Amino acid sequence: MSVVKLFRPYVSLVLLLVPPGLFGLLLLLFQDNARLRLGGGFPYLPWQFLVVGAAGTVATLGGVLDWRYHRSPLHLKIPKKERDAEAAALGLGGVPMFVLMGLATLHGNPTAWLIPIVVVLVYTVVAISYDEFVFHRKRCGPVENTYHRMLVFGNGTAWLAWFHFIYC
Template sequence: MLASLMPGGLFGVALVFLAGQPGFGWLINPSRYPWELWVIALAGTVATTAGVLDWRYHRTAGIRVGPNEHRAELLALAGGGLPLFLLMCAASVARQSRAFLLPVLVVLLWTVVLICYDEFVFHRRRCDGHEALLHRTLLAGHCAAFLAWAHFCFVREVFHG
């Protein structure tokens, strides 16, 4: 649970820290935030809420996560999500963010493989409709946040060029 909450918290802390850095002074004034940042905030909140609700559902319904499933989820978070998050942070502040495009895509694909493994091997047969909806909402939120970030970092030139 902590691992899934950490990126959102670290993202907020990073924004506060970056607001005082050259090139990121626009962070002081929310009216100057690009649309991508609002999408990241909204989609990330939706994803995090779905993750918390899924965790709560497991607790209240008494659904036990087996050791193999736990390992697969931990691998997806620590072996995919964390490196991806760190690459995204580095690309966000780099002068030449496009240098990070290939590593980001490689780690993103690896993360998707790990998530698909977890979903297809462990969740496909066990999850009811409610839990499947929570998983899809979580993944759709992360996907929307990633795409908004990618547009900001690799397409938008206003803040980087």
């Protein structure tokens, strides 16, 4: 068995965990950056980052639960096309979006990043919609749909809060 085949089932899980890990790292590494507006007293973070943390936790939990759900022998296995679509949404949408949002957060002129952010946002929404409407619409039960809603709406809420922090 090749190394690629051994780790292929974990690609979507790793891509799911990259943005929350990088967000924590961003806050840690740039805690002295004035653009982050981190406070010295409780709650230490701007309210938008608290929303990012709460909504991001819901999204990550939903994604991990969905990933785990499909690893159980009792539940439907994910076909290769669906795995590829999910990896494209996460790897070509979620990760670049995180990088762009991070750059805009720390940049002196965040509007310079607005068009690339919107372009990646449109791609990500299309990729997620494709995954949901092509693969999930008819075959998912209530448990799996709950996991998907946690993932999609949690990430959407976290993104909106971060976007508000940057541009409002």
